[in-house]
Amino acid sequence: MPVENLKLEYLNLSHSKLRTLDLGSTPNLCTLLLEGCYDLVEIKAPVGCLRNLAILDLSGCGSFMSFLFDKQLDSHLIAEPTNVCPLHSENNLPKLKFPCFYREDPGNIPEAPRDLDQLEGLEELMFSSTKIRNLPDSICMLMHLKAIRLKSCWHLEKLPEDLGRLQCLEELDLTECIVLRDIPNSICQMKSLKYFHLPYCFLVEKLPEEIGSLKRLEELNIEGAGISHLPQSIFQLKRLCIVGFTWQLQSYGFKSVIQTSTYVSFAYTSYHSTANHLEKPV
Template sequence: MINSTSTSTQRPVLALSHQENIEHFDIEQLVSRLRHKLSGKKFVLVLDDIWDDNRSKWIELKDLIKVGAVESKILVTTRSNLIASMMGTVPMYTLKGLSLDNCLSLFVKWAFKEGEEVKYPHLSEIGKDIAKKCRGIPLAVKTLGSSLFSKFDLDKWKFVRDSQIWNLRQNKDDILPVLKLSYDQMPSYLRHCFAYFSLFPKDYLFTLGEICNLWDVFGLVQSPNGSQKLENIARDYIDELHSRSFLQDFEDFGQTCVFKVHDLVHDLAMYVAKDAFVVVNSYTQNIPEQARHLSIVENDSLGHALFSKSKSVRTILCPIQGVGVDSETLLDSWISRYKYLRYLDLSDSSFEELPNSISKLDLLRVLILSRNSKIRRLPHSICELQNLQELSVRGCMELEALPKGLGKLINLRQLFITTKQSVLSHDEFASMHHLQTLGFHYCDNLKFFFYAAQQLASLETLFVQSCGSLEMLNPWLCNECPITNLSLMKHLYLGDFPSLLTLPHWILGASNTLLSLVIKNFPNLKSLPECLSFLTCLKRLQIVDCPQLLSLPNDMHHLIVLKYLGIDGCPELCRKCQPQFGEYWPMLSHVKHVFIGDPNGKEN
């Protein structure tokens, strides 16, 4: 809710840039912050698909937000009449299904290209029967229509119409059988990937990298000819799921995308996942022997007795912010028991030390320790994990230093660092020839680090965020000479640099490859280098919260492939870039998507 109020005046495409850093707030601080943001303000709060019938929680929430203006409104949707009567202060509105005619119209829209249905009258007749069986539920119509799009095989349409799955015992308006039909028609590679959505909570905001890394670890992303990059194939999988209407709230940010899975689609993922995928909560009595993937969603649900039967777990993850593991003993028992672990995400945990036994996990590919509030050191044994491809200690604010010998992790492809160190040795990174993504986050003491440009020849994405003491990214931020061997750099994120007055000229070294550039929270940034207009491959440029920035380079019109430009929190620059009327608009008008904020935070 705090971050929703932060972005209430922003378009979704800029929302991620305005997320407030509340990762380390305790519950009292969160309550205080929310009350402050709502105090006296008029707001609309939408609570979608509520299932919790605990009235005391609802009263607690109302007491928390009643500091807002009296004109504020709360809109609740639920599939439970009991909850509607408990929460409502006005009579409930019962949403009716679509009429048969509207059902058929929606089905035709998703099953055919415009006007194409007249060429296939025999399929249209079958479509009427399918639409009728969807009982007025739009998601069912849309999903089935999408699954039959551009398929003109009469037998496939008859299979959907005549499938016995329609006859499954179901509650009123239950569309799980309908969705299962669409699932059955997916190619096998998508069906295998789809079940992994069940490990995350409903309404979870997925990122492309997160879910694709999970698929990749288990060999679900395969290049047909061996030449395509796996991340490109994974993106194709996501796009195909989106085209089949299994994903929603889809936002494309170029190098990545974010999306959600409809709650009914999540039900389907839970249904097809069976006992191999287990969500561990307070209702879990034991972990079945056949369990392969575990998701921890409640802190108080972790007892040793739960895990006595399971031996072959491959995945453990903690997907909910604030929910993690606080027992080193339990963690050590997992490491001893689950020798075949490949994916271990212990985000938001609070143990002080990672057990030395971590080195026993020879097959581990991903280790995520993000936002651990207590961990101070990593064991040197972590450097024995030769198969590790991703390591994240992002947001581990108490971490004193990275372990010596990190350079042994020669297969690392992604590395995200938070540390209290002031210097990082270049020797530790010299052998990381496969590193593609590197992030420095909240490294408050960091002053120098290695000659990355010369060493990390495979680096494609660089994040540098909230490193306030950084004197130079040697030679990243001080060397005015362009660095020629940034030949693979595609994505660059620079955030929270209060002392810099201009951007580094070394960016020119990536002029032939850089696709996206994000500049956020440079409070004293006065100008952008003229060489910015030489980034001829740049497709996305985002400039946020740089209030002293007054101008753009004169040759911005040379960025002819720029597809998206977002500028916000830069009052004077926003004024000059206003569509149609701003003095800079003539050199920006060729950009397809332009979002410019005004001094009040609104957008045009």
């Protein structure tokens, strides 16, 4: 299907049997909706014709997404076009910034891509229920990364030692990384970190001693983690919210805990007692 309209701003071809879309001359196109176009295999877009594109929906385009990314995606894509994609210099694909979510497949994901550093504009990275054992060091080159979410990655054994190079990172979520043991000391260099979550990281027994240098840290979730005591430096942080089991927080010396459920509470560092290095009860 060829398209050529200098004034066209909105194009919805969702759930069609389209195989090839030639956008021709559509310099004002802002919204392109192709949801459910399972047979789509090719989009022809002259350089510059997508410079105003703001919304690109390719959810359910199984064949096209498999062809382009070598994995199926199921997401709503909010795209910000810049220039020609550096990873596909042989064609005229635009460089787009968007969130994407991989479907779980029976084979699972055995390892993270080694060349993640090529995704220079990546802001969020999430792996869930994968077989990944470690993250490549190349992740430390993603200077625009704001969030890392590694949820239920039960095989994850370690994090990159230089993770602290991610100066823009605001969220580090390691929920249920049950075989992870160590948190690299370099995370204390993450000046933008606001949320650090370690729920049910059973084998993580301690936090870096200089964690108090994370002046912007707002929430620390250690519910069910194996941490026996909190570093003294953490109490230098003003109004840090620490989430954990009620008995867990009390064992750290917190007297003013606020229960959110039968077993879970939160406390603020402003209200800690002097007995903040008590060991966990057996």
